[in-house]
Amino acid sequence: MVLEKLLEPKSVAVVGASREKGSVGNIIFRNCLEGKCKAFPINPNAEEIAEEKAYDSVLDVEDEIDLSVIAVPAEIVPKVLEESGKKGVKLAVIISGGFSERGKEGKKLKKEIRDVADEYGIRILGPNTLGNILPAKHINYSFFEGEPKPGKISFISQSGALGASILDWSIEENIGFSSFISVGNRMDVSFPELIKLLGEDEDTEVICLYIESIKDGRGFMEACKEVEKPIIALKAGKSEHGKKASESHTGGLAGDSEIYSAAFEQVGAIEVVDLGEMFNIASFLVNQKRPGGDKLCIVSNTGGLGVVTTDLARSYGLEIPDLPEKVKKELDGVLPRIWNRMNPIDIIGDADHKRYRKTLDVLEQNDFYDAMIVISTPQGSISPIKTAKEVLEFYRRTNTPITTCFIGGRKAKEAGKILERESILNFFEPENAVRIIAKSKIK
């Protein structure tokens, strides 16, 4: 499939590569050079770019070209696209923008591009995209400056600017990406095909979508259904006012918000309210399996926080199942006499890591829950780090979906880092711990 080369082009022609540092054409070409693909700079006004021989036209390149990345002024896009067509290139990413701002002239240009693409059978991503970044494959043909970390999250964004800010943020946060795809104005390739593409991509485990509008609702739903990986979607413009703002922003119809939510629900996509929630859930799902149901077991050394977390779990639609009699009896053997004998399990303030372990051992043998939240607050000289290690051991043995709230100062933060290094997300806010589980569960 020609689109596969979006994710792994062996050779890229950068049409509009530039010598001028900081320019879009320069950044794209340098990004390509540093990655694992051959890169050819196309610019009739340059001999050499970044010490590489420049070509007047893609037709002058002897090697086969998998992908043309086009970053030239809008009015010459049809011409350079035609050259790519003649060269036999079947895939183009059009970075150039400025079509919709040109009114009639822009429409005419788009029509010309479409005609060329049809004539030569070229698939087009864009126009007006940031380009794509494939950290897991060490390929970058975007004008994003910076090196996102490789990982297992793929992110398809309808806003290049918003995508760039997320990439910028992710570097410091140590969140890794398999691929970042900027769809731009979606003249041709759009969400459905890209979702299917990432569904087949072995480097991708979770697919995140930032959507302003969907053109082909049926195709979108079919693609989501077909793909077995978790899909997390943020739809901008859901409120009436937001819809108006979105239409003004994209120049397209944002559509009816209830329809979007219903569609996400129907195809099992996880709908989120902002990018923070998106990446919390994505990070969770990269490491942990999705909870198979809505039964949550809460273990806490602070009764009050167990109760707060229970309230939140109920408000997010999770169940807090009663403890089976057998479990109560077994916990009677390991917990102080005054324990509450219910879920949330209050293992009492003086619980050390051994009491956490014994409690988790009992829970390991009894399968009455789908996910777990473990809460730890600092109590005298008891080590949250040792407790964190017990939670990790339990997780490794059972593969139970878990989030934690290790709350407190330096030691609690250190415990949190130990947990996160091994794929358990730790939060100060029980709401976040609960929400991830509630939204990640299989529907």
Add this chain to the structure above:
Amino acid sequence: MVLEKLLEPKSVAVVGASREKGSVGNIIFRNCLEGKCKAFPINPNAEEIAEEKAYDSVLDVEDEIDLSVIAVPAEIVPKVLEESGKKGVKLAVIISGGFSERGKEGKKLKKEIRDVADEYGIRILGPNTLGNILPAKHINYSFFEGEPKPGKISFISQSGALGASILDWSIEENIGFSSFISVGNRMDVSFPELIKLLGEDEDTEVICLYIESIKDGRGFMEACKEVEKPIIALKAGKSEHGKKASESHTGGLAGDSEIYSAAFEQVGAIEVVDLGEMFNIASFLVNQKRPGGDKLCIVSNTGGLGVVTTDLARSYGLEIPDLPEKVKKELDGVLPRIWNRMNPIDIIGDADHKRYRKTLDVLEQNDFYDAMIVISTPQGSISPIKTAKEVLEFYRRTNTPITTCFIGGRKAKEAGKILERESILNFFEPENAVRIIAKSKIK
């Protein structure tokens, strides 16, 4: 008023002060010694504690005592309390726990304590409290080890353990407290009087409450109404299941959740879902004034994020007022031709700090909103730090309630820190930025 001495005791007797390092009686006494109050250790089995002369009984102390902090086994609390009574001490904080676990005997002990208190006119906080910490006044008569930073937030907690974990956390997060008060089992002094007390305390600007149950609903509501400072309340045990868990945890009736929410609403208290939200709002209100209404103005250099934030604002009940024609005209003069001419104001991706400034200048002259969210995502070489400084200048001039979303890597984080240093909270998640404004607004 005798209770005022809870916040500023000049002299404290620590009954049950201990030489044994790490023991409750030792920590409390050392904490007292380090603070701005005279501290007398009472322990008939010691000559000296922490190099201070120990007394057999509070009756042996020559100085006047404002407050007895009692940390002796439950069964001798009545005796030492009586000694305090005879000494003329009118205020006691009973750290000792273990009354409710003793069944009949515990009840009898409590009755004895009550009788002594009645006879000598002693007001009691506790039993079973962590003790109080008054960072703004540099006084600490609790067994919390650590030094919370002074600030303007007062926190009354019905859970000592949860309170301790928050204090531990706050130190690293640079959140400052005026006072932390642990109410314990509320044999006598409870929320209403403490709320009024903090209402009069000049070091307190915001009052936070962690509530498991309220005994005197009418008194609570009257106190909240009387006090003019913002009150932020987290009620544990709101869901049916959480209520059951809370009752098991506290041994009291958690009450009906709708009644609590209605009561908070009626007295203008801000109800939150967890401690993260509580301290976000508290930090906001310590610095900024409460939005006078629900009209939000959004300024963003990324259209999509403006739309996402609009959706969130609507879902939290805020209005996004249309721009007055006058504002549109004025902004036409400072923004690129393609700006969206609506709120959320999309000032376009290439906006530098000067464009933010010009936009804010126009908004300063036009009063159609109650609060503002400013969004910035990284765009090429444009400096988020300079933009942050423009936002700060605007805030200083106008005193408009503002939160921000400066999203991105190192520079955006630096910009966020500059904003936060000067009292504007910056978030990665628009939801947090919106929620703070929605919940803080005057009802």
